[in-house]
Amino acid sequence: MTPTGFVTSDICPLDDNHCLEGFSCGTEPIDLFIRGGLRKDHKRYKVRARVLCQESDGKAVGLYSLTVGALAPKALSGGILRKFGNWPIPTVYLAVIAVEASVQKQGVGERLMFDAFERVLDIALFAGVGCMTLDAIDDEKAKWYQKLGFEEFGRTDDGKPQMFISLSAIIDALA
Amino acid sequence: MATYSEEIRSSVKFVDRDKLAQIEQRLAKPAKATPALKELVRKAREARGY
Numbered sequence: 001m002t003p004t005g006f007v008t009s010d011i012c013p014l015d016d017n018h019c020l021e022g023f024s025c026g027t028e029p030i031d032l033f034i035r036g037g038l039r040k041d042h043k044r045y046k047v048r049a050r051v052l053c054q055e056s057d058g059k060a061v062g063l064y065s066l067t068v069g070a071l072a073p074k075a076l077s078g079g080i081l082r083k084f085g086n087w088p089i090p091t092v093y094l095a096v097i098a099v100e101a102s103v104q105k106q107g108v109g110e111r112l113m114f115d116a117f118e119r120v121l122d123i124a125l126f127a128g129v130g131c132m133t134l135d136a137i138d139d140e141k142a143k144w145y146q147k148l149g150f151e152e153f154g155r156t157d158d159g160k161p162q163m164f165i166s167l168s169a170i171i172d173a174l175a
Numbered sequence: 176m177a178t179y180s181e182e183i184r185s186s187v188k189f190v191d192r193d194k195l196a197q198i199e200q201r202l203a204k205p206a207k208a209t210p211a212l213k214e215l216v217r218k219a220r221e222a223r224g225y
């Protein structure tokens with residue numbers, strides 16, 4: 001029994017045995033994506049998803065996905081890039097993280113974030129990574145990420161906070 | 176307007192040159208984990224059983 005109050009397996013890569021049908025974190029666009037395109041994107045290696053399931057029935061209670069990305073200078077390329085010295089910063093992007101509504105506030109999100117930080121560190125051991133990035137779903141969630149050390153660097157077109165945390169902060173946390 | 180799926184595939188984030196320079200400077204300095212992040216790691220390890 002975990003401190004979260006229900007029996008779970010370890011967090012593992014998404015596979016065909018994981019049941020995402022009916023998954024609901026309470027945010028409809030995320031739920032629709034998880035039930036719809038996530039598995040396809042995972043299989044095509046556009047993102048890689050990892051899942052935490054109930055041992056009893058294999059039902060997913062939480063998941064996240066990562067993909068590589070970059071922080072790149074706006075409207076600059078080629079010679080201008082060289083002149084000003086702003087090269088893209090390689091990143092790992094937390095594309096989605098979600099916890100089933102019925103088990104929220106029980107530590108599942110924290111376990112998923114911890115696993116994601118470990119995976120970011122794994123990636124950084126084999127390829128350059130400057131930081132981890134994410135788009136917070138709203139300002140309230142952004143405050144939670146800020147407490148973890150994420151900093152806002154901009155907003156998406158629809159106003160979501162864009163955030164980053166340095167690799168060195170992740171290394172320090174996992175030391 | 177991009178769909179949610181399209182949006183999350185947009186892992187390349189374009190930022191102003193000055194902002195990018197600021198971020199580069201931040202990343203160049205060693206950073207410490209916040210107390211909240213250390214607590215998250217502690218709890219997650221406890222949940223895993225170690």
